[in-house]
Amino acid sequence: MRIVFEKRERVSHTVRVLVPVISLVFALVFGAVLLLFSGVSPGAAYAAMARGAFGSSRALAETFVKAIPLMLTGLAVAVAFRMLFWNIGAEGQLAMGGLTAAGVALFASEGLPSWSVLPITILAGTLAGALWAAIPAALRAYLGVNEVITTLMMNYVAILLVSHMYHGPWRDPAGYGFPGTARLPETAWLPRLYGRAHLGLFFAVVAAVVLWFVLQRTKWGFELRIVGENPEAARYIGIDIPRLMLVAMLVSGGLAGLAGVCEVTGVMRRLQQGLTVGHGYTAIIVAWLAQLNPWAVLLVGFLLAGLLVGGDQIQMAMGLPAAVGLVLQGALLFPMLGGALFTEYRLRIVRTATEDFRTPEETGLEEAGS
Amino acid sequence: MLFLAEGIVGQKMTVGESQEPLLRMVGITKRFPGVVANDHVDLELYQGEVLALLGENGAGKSTLMNVLNGLYRADEGSIYVRGERVGIRSPRDAYELGIGMVHQNFMLVETMTVAENVVLGLRDLSFRLDLGGVKRRLQELGEQYGLKVDPDAYIWQLSVGEQQRVEILKLLYRDVDVLILDEPTAVLTPQEVDDLVEVLRRVIGDGKAAVFITHKLREVMKFADRVTVLRDGKNVATRLTRETSPDALARLMVGREVLFRVEKTACEPGDAVLEVDSLRALDDKGLPALRGVSLTVRAGEIVGIAGVAGNGQRELAEVITGLRQAMGGEVYVSQERMTNCRPLRAIRSGVAHIPEDRIGMGLVGDMSVAENLALKAYRDSAFSRGPVLHPEGMRRFAEELIDGFAIVTPRAETRVKFLSGGNLQKTILARELTACEGLLVAVHPTRGLDVGATEAVRAQLLEERDRGTAVLLISEDLDELLEVADRIAVMFEGQIVGTRKTDDAGRDEIGLMMAGDGMEKEGMAT
Numbered sequence: 001m002r003i004v005f006e007k008r009e010r011v012s013h014t015v016r017v018l019v020p021v022i023s024l025v026f027a028l029v030f031g032a033v034l035l036l037f038s039g040v041s042p043g044a045a046y047a048a049m050a051r052g053a054f055g056s057s058r059a060l061a062e063t064f065v066k067a068i069p070l071m072l073t074g075l076a077v078a079v080a081f082r083m084l085f086w087n088i089g090a091e092g093q094l095a096m097g098g099l100t101a102a103g104v105a106l107f108a109s110e111g112l113p114s115w116s117v118l119p120i121t122i123l124a125g126t127l128a129g130a131l132w133a134a135i136p137a138a139l140r141a142y143l144g145v146n147e148v149i150t151t152l153m154m155n156y157v158a159i160l161l162v163s164h165m166y167h168g169p170w171r172d173p174a175g176y177g178f179p180g181t182a183r184l185p186e187t188a189w190l191p192r193l194y195g196r197a198h199l200g201l202f203f204a205v206v207a208a209v210v211l212w213f214v215l216q217r218t219k220w221g222f223e224l225r226i227v228g229e230n231p232e233a234a235r236y237i238g239i240d241i242p243r244l245m246l247v248a249m250l251v252s253g254g255l256a257g258l259a260g261v262c263e264v265t266g267v268m269r270r271l272q273q274g275l276t277v278g279h280g281y282t283a284i285i286v287a288w289l290a291q292l293n294p295w296a297v298l299l300v301g302f303l304l305a306g307l308l309v310g311g312d313q314i315q316m317a318m319g320l321p322a323a324v325g326l327v328l329q330g331a332l333l334f335p336m337l338g339g340a341l342f343t344e345y346r347l348r349i350v351r352t353a354t355e356d357f358r359t360p361e362e363t364g365l366e367e368a369g370s
Numbered sequence: 371m372l373f374l375a376e377g378i379v380g381q382k383m384t385v386g387e388s389q390e391p392l393l394r395m396v397g398i399t400k401r402f403p404g405v406v407a408n409d410h411v412d413l414e415l416y417q418g419e420v421l422a423l424l425g426e427n428g429a430g431k432s433t434l435m436n437v438l439n440g441l442y443r444a445d446e447g448s449i450y451v452r453g454e455r456v457g458i459r460s461p462r463d464a465y466e467l468g469i470g471m472v473h474q475n476f477m478l479v480e481t482m483t484v485a486e487n488v489v490l491g492l493r494d495l496s497f498r499l500d501l502g503g504v505k506r507r508l509q510e511l512g513e514q515y516g517l518k519v520d521p522d523a524y525i526w527q528l529s530v531g532e533q534q535r536v537e538i539l540k541l542l543y544r545d546v547d548v549l550i551l552d553e554p555t556a557v558l559t560p561q562e563v564d565d566l567v568e569v570l571r572r573v574i575g576d577g578k579a580a581v582f583i584t585h586k587l588r589e590v591m592k593f594a595d596r597v598t599v600l601r602d603g604k605n606v607a608t609r610l611t612r613e614t615s616p617d618a619l620a621r622l623m624v625g626r627e628v629l630f631r632v633e634k635t636a637c638e639p640g641d642a643v644l645e646v647d648s649l650r651a652l653d654d655k656g657l658p659a660l661r662g663v664s665l666t667v668r669a670g671e672i673v674g675i676a677g678v679a680g681n682g683q684r685e686l687a688e689v690i691t692g693l694r695q696a697m698g699g700e701v702y703v704s705q706e707r708m709t710n711c712r713p714l715r716a717i718r719s720g721v722a723h724i725p726e727d728r729i730g731m732g733l734v735g736d737m738s739v740a741e742n743l744a745l746k747a748y749r750d751s752a753f754s755r756g757p758v759l760h761p762e763g764m765r766r767f768a769e770e771l772i773d774g775f776a777i778v779t780p781r782a783e784t785r786v787k788f789l790s791g792g793n794l795q796k797t798i799l800a801r802e803l804t805a806c807e808g809l810l811v812a813v814h815p816t817r818g819l820d821v822g823a824t825e826a827v828r829a830q831l832l833e834e835r836d837r838g839t840a841v842l843l844i845s846e847d848l849d850e851l852l853e854v855a856d857r858i859a860v861m862f863e864g865q866i867v868g869t870r871k872t873d874d875a876g877r878d879e880i881g882l883m884m885a886g887d888g889m890e891k892e893g894m895a896t
Binding site: 006217218219220221222225226229230232233235236237238239240 | 403691692693712713714715716717718723725727730731732733734735736737741745746748749754757758759761
């Protein structure tokens with residue numbers, strides 16, 4: 001007897017739903033073991049986590065605050081991944097979006113009619129993210145430069161540029177030397193819905209709806225799917241892949257930029273430390289778990305935000321060292337990601353050829369004539 | 371029953387009458403998810419014979435041989451070598467039992483020499499490699515069996531035929547008694563095939579035995595002493611070749627009567643549609659693939675390109691369809707200059723292309739049959755309003771084509787990768803013929819298809835021709851070209867070495883041209 005690992009012939013709906021559920025159960029058990037080692041009751045810890053993330057309207061609002069950038073960057077990454085463009089640069093695109101939004105709101109909003117400040121700020125930040133993404137896209141599309149490297153490297157540039165701006169030229173002179181810009185003018189504030197949860201949630205939902213429609217029902221989405229499934233076939237049927245790549249990356253970068261705009265205008269309301277905390281990287285996990293489906297990105301983004309917020313909460317509620325929260329988050333994510341493998345593959349137990357076949361005397365080769 | 375008229379095996383065995391079989395496979399069953407590739411298959415091989423393993427694609431020939439070679443493990447059944455039951459778990463086990471295989475795509479390291487490739491993977495090498503000894507032994511073997519190859523040549527310098535010789539030498543160096551050859555002739559010119567027959571004769575004369583896998587009847591008659599026919603993973607019959615005929619074998623292989631000839635009327639060529647003038651282009655490695663190719667295809671005519679794979683045929687098709695850059699020369703389609711146009715422009719001017727690589731290029735496996743049928747037409751207004759696609763129009767279009775081309779699929783929404791090879795090709799054909807206005811470039815359109823599907827595709831090509839389309843047909847199958855094409859141009863090393871009207875063309879003459887018109891090729895190897 002041996003166990004073989006083989007590709008499923010077809011992926012049924014049941015499998016698609018069941019695999020993540022089982023993975024989650026497995027993740028919770030795995031996490032429970034870790035918690036037991038830390039001397040904490042897993043039940044109590046999970047309860048605290050759930051309470052911290054979803055237990056009250058306040059908690060829920062905080063979870064949404066965390067979810068919005070994950071949703072937006074998750075969508076951004078998903079669009080790019082659909083056509084096999086490995087955009088690791090959502091973090092940098094988000095940073096450039098935030099930086100530009102802050103710059104416009106702080107230094108260019110004077111004299112503008114007050115109703116127009118916020119839309120212009122949003123537009124500028126989104127555009128900045130798009131343009132930042134367009135650089136590696138053009139390099140890849142026309143010169144074949146590997147986008148994994150360029151998008152990743154450009155993250156460092158963007159992150160350090162942001163840091164430089166609020167430490168240096170843009171530092172608030174009245175800020176007692178703390179790093180950070182002055183507060184944005186109120187005309188540039190993104191309205192809040194409840195607690196700190198802001199209008200960005202609406203942007204994320206609209207973006208998901210539009211993306212779903214575009215991917216499923218338009219020529220452009222059709223072409224994007226073809227490129228993603230089989231680039232050779234796309235070339236063969238005459239799709240202009242470089243152009244499509246550029247456009248897809250403008251959309252991707254724009255969405256990530258919008259995430260940055262929302263963080264700056266909706267949550268922090270100034271440019272300061274804490275803009276680039278890794279949403280753009282977590283977005284890769286979000287997009288992957290969501291199998292690049294826009295609706296699923298919203299759901300996964302929300303749940304993952306809950307995991308992050310709840311994980312932070314148990315540190316305080318259970319008096320655990322900060323590291324345990326992080327370890328727990330990792331322990332929960334790991335089976336979820338690993339489990340995804342089983343949507344495409346399965347384990348099968350086969351009986352090896354044993355001693356039960358016919359002896360040559362019994363069979364002979366009598367098939368031909370007689 | 372259909373096949374009882376032929377001679378009965380076992381009564382008059384030439385080689386194996388009283389002899390113990392060298393190799394015996396009994397009741398071999400191998401299942402893959404969803405299919406039984408081998409269903410209680412038996413096979414016997416005697417010393418000093420060449421056995422053909424005949425069957426259509428998917429009949430289970432390669433699976434059976436991969437079981438024998440240790441690449442697959444059978445779910446049921448047993449293997450006996452010289453009467454002794456053996457377990458073969460890897461190709462290394464197979465070697466130790468004296469069984470070796472030449473795969474369809476060779477397992478050679480291009481950047482190493484012949485001698486290095488031969489010793490690659492040997493276990494009992496001394497720490498210091500004695501390549502001199504290896505080379506001497508290779509020379510001996512080469513002379514003994516008529517397999518001349520320079521041991522110091524790098525693999526990439528060798529022609530495909532020579533690489534095959536290296537693969538055979540590899541087996542002989544390991545003292546293999548049973549040679550398995552998987553479709554060995556697919557890459558050879560007719561003359562090289564003759565050489566291979568000669569080599570095999572010498573090999574089996576030495577007390578060894580060979581099995582070769584094929585679906586070509588002519589080769590069975592030429593090569594083999596006996597033939598075992600598989601169909602749908604099961605034994606159908608075993609025959610002595612001298613007591614059977616190609617027709618009888620075809621019936622056994624397909625399970626019904628087979629028409630070998632498609633009806634073909636004389637062609638009435640019209641104006642030139644495709645004009646190619648001293649075209650030059652590079653292959654994927656950046657080496658010259660086309661060195662000044664000129665040719666004309668007229669409306670209502672099929673021009674066949676004959677040649678051994680890798681002599682520039684693929685590149686020619688790609689340059690014409692805009693998928694590859696030309697480095698020089700011109701391409702005109704219906705008097706319009708199309709040199710280095712984008713693929714979309716070629717499509718828009720009515721150039722259809724049946725690509726060599728069906729799954730890799732011609733289709734998107736994970737998309738539905740309907741979507742694959744619309745891969746080119748989705749740009750039309752019938753399928754979209756502005757940028758928004760119109761799924762209903764797409765579905766109706768698909769259903770028409772599925773009906774019209776008899777594509778066998780559960781539904782139009784079925785993912786195309788679940789269709790059989792023949793239906794994959796019909797899907798491409800349906801799409802391309804619908805989009806075709808003027809020129810059709812077909813590359814190996816029947817490769818790997820079963821006899822029924824092959825007939826259908828050839829009939830469709832002729833029908834398209836009679837409709838006034840200019841057809842450029844690239845094929846490795848000389849029989850196909852002789853049957854379907856009106857003129858045959860032979861390509862060798864990126865050039866067209868000659869063009870003949872099919873009616874005047876002799877198989878031997880074309881075969882010689884495929885080898886470079888008798889250009890001395892031995893010189894390269896020795």
